[in-house]
Amino acid sequence: MELIGIIVNPLSGNGRGSHIWGEVQAYLQENHIAYLAKLTTHAGEATQLAITLIQTHHVQRIIIIGGDGTVHEAACGIWQYQKHQNSNDSSPDCAIAVIPAGTGNDFAKAYGIPNHPLEALHIALHAAYTLQIDLLQASQMQQVAVNSIGAGFDGMVAKITNEASYKKFLNRLGLGKLSYFISILRVFATYQPSTAWLEVDGLITKLPNMWLAAVANIPFYGGAIQICPVASPTDGIADVVVIQSKSRLRLLPVLFTVYQGKHTQHPAVSFYKGKSISIQTEHPLLVQADGEFAGSTPLQIELIPAAITVIRAKPTA
Numbered sequence: 212m213e214l215i216g217i218i219v220n221p222l223s224g225n226g227r228g229s230h231i232w233g234e235v236q237a238y239l240q241e242n243h244i245a246y247l248a249k250l251t252t253h254a255g256e257a258t259q260l261a262i263t264l265i266q267t268h269h270v271q272r273i274i275i276i277g278g279d280g281t282v283h284e285a286a287c288g289i290w291q292y293q294k295h296q297n298s299n300d301s302s303p304d305c306a307i308a309v310i311p312a313g314t315g316n317d318f319a320k321a322y323g324i325p326n327h328p329l330e331a332l333h334i335a336l337h338a339a340y341t342l343q344i345d346l347l348q349a350s351q352m353q354q355v356a357v358n359s360i361g362a363g364f365d366g367m368v369a370k371i372t373n374e375a376s377y378k379k380f381l382n383r384l385g386l387g388k389l390s391y392f393i394s395i396l397r398v399f400a401t402y403q404p405s406t407a408w409l410e411v412d413g414l415i416t417k418l419p420n421m422w423l424a425a426v427a428n429i430p431f432y433g434g435a436i437q438i439c440p441v442a443s444p445t446d447g448i449a450d451v452v453v454i455q456s457k458s459r460l461r462l463l464p465v466l467f468t469v470y471q472g473k474h475t476q477h478p479a480v481s482f483y484k485g486k487s488i489s490i491q492t493e494h495p496l497l498v499q500a501d502g503e504f505a506g507s508t509p510l511q512i513e514l515i516p517a518a519i520t521v522i523r524a525k526p527t528a
């Protein structure tokens with residue numbers, strides 16, 4: 212019988228992870244499903260937990276109960292393990308699945324995973340649909356991102372959201388996504404754009420008055436903001452979205468259309484595509500990777516094609 216690895220962030224979604232784990236555990240036990248669960252005890256631990264589950268317990272599937280931050284860490288572990296795997300080792304790659312328990316849950320949304328824990332669990336257990344997804348590797352972080360890496364405005368939003376007391380409060384009310392919107396409004400009121408230089412596959416573009424530059428692997432970030440509607444995790448290419456404006460007021464329409472992905476024609480917004488991306492800035496800007504604060508610019512990002520396997524929901528026609 213296959214042993215299924217499970218990583219739980221009990222604190223994700225302000226305790227939702229712990230609650231969901233109780234429900235999932237009861238189902239697994241009632242149905243005599245073999246599993247090995249590891250609960251995180253501190254930030255950053257899910258990377259090593261994923262490596263241990265694969266290396267020591269030989270799991271071929273890891274289910275994450277948590278938010279995008281925990282998925283990010285576990286994906287780093289799976290990728291690091293696979294990278295150092297002996298090339299003679301023919302054992303199949305370890306797939307990752309998610310039962311969303313976080314605040315934003317953009318990863319789950321991108322792969323059609325429902326919010327209902329047992330429905331998400333069924334998808335993870337049946338594993339009828341899988342995808343080999345690209346990853347974004349940020350060289351200075353020794354990390355990979357599954358969703359996006361962004362600098363500037365969104366780095367600041369990630370930082371203040373993760374520190375905000377209203378995130379906890381809104382999660383308790385089941386309104387966690389609203390916390391990103393509140394942070395966006397807060398940052399929007401005071402953010403000062405600056406000059407940056409974007410290099411995509413060797414082509415350098417100067418970006419005066421840059422608010423943000425985000426490299427996207429999926430269309431969403433920040434709790435279902437459709438920042439880059441055309442981004443695909445399976446096309447072997449990264450999409451870069453840049454927002455530039457001298458005027459704050461001029462960006463208001465972007466703020467209110469970006470949730471539906473209808474900001475793409477706005478003159479302040481531009482898109483690029485490439486595999487090797489660097490972002491240099493006149494002064495260090497905050498960086499987010501999968502919604503977690505991840506240092507500051509400069510950034511060098513490489514796309515790693517078809518790097519890990521994701522268990523997804525049945526694709527809609």
Ligand SMILES: Nc1ncnc2c1ncn2[C@@H]1O[C@H](COP(=O)(O)OP(=O)(O)OP(=O)(O)O)[C@@H](O)[C@H]1O
Nearest residue numbers: 223224251252254255277278279280313314315316
């Ligand atoms: N036991 C723990 N104690 C403290 N921090 C933890 C623990 N386990 C994980 N973390 C950290 O919590 C951060 C957020 O976790 P996660 O993304 O799962 O939940 P979230 O913040 O509620 O959701 P989202 O990322 O969707 O906003 C991660 O950076 C992770 O490293």
